[in-house]
Amino acid sequence: MGGLTLIEYEWRKSSYSHQNGACVELASTLDRLRDSKDPDGPTLRVDVPAFIKAVKVGRFDR
Numbered sequence: 001m002g003g004l005t006l007i008e009y010e011w012r013k014s015s016y017s018h019q020n021g022a023c024v025e026l027a028s029t030l031d032r033l034r035d036s037k038d039p040d041g042p043t044l045r046v047d048v049p050a051f052i053k054a055v056k057v058g059r060f061d062r
Helices: 048-056
Strands: 011-013 024-027 032-035 043-045
Antiparallel strands (some): 011 024, 032 043
16 A cells, blocks of 8 residues: 555656647656646556667657
């Protein structure tokens, strides 16, 4: 017990985020992402080291 509920997470948006809201937010636990445009929507649990590696190699570039 003692785990956080989604409501208790603190969410952070990247300083590189655009004003149009096209970004993700990272939970304070550093293992969940959510769409900043839908803060009450679903979250995605991520393997942080794998996610960072994928970002660095351009896996999510448009």
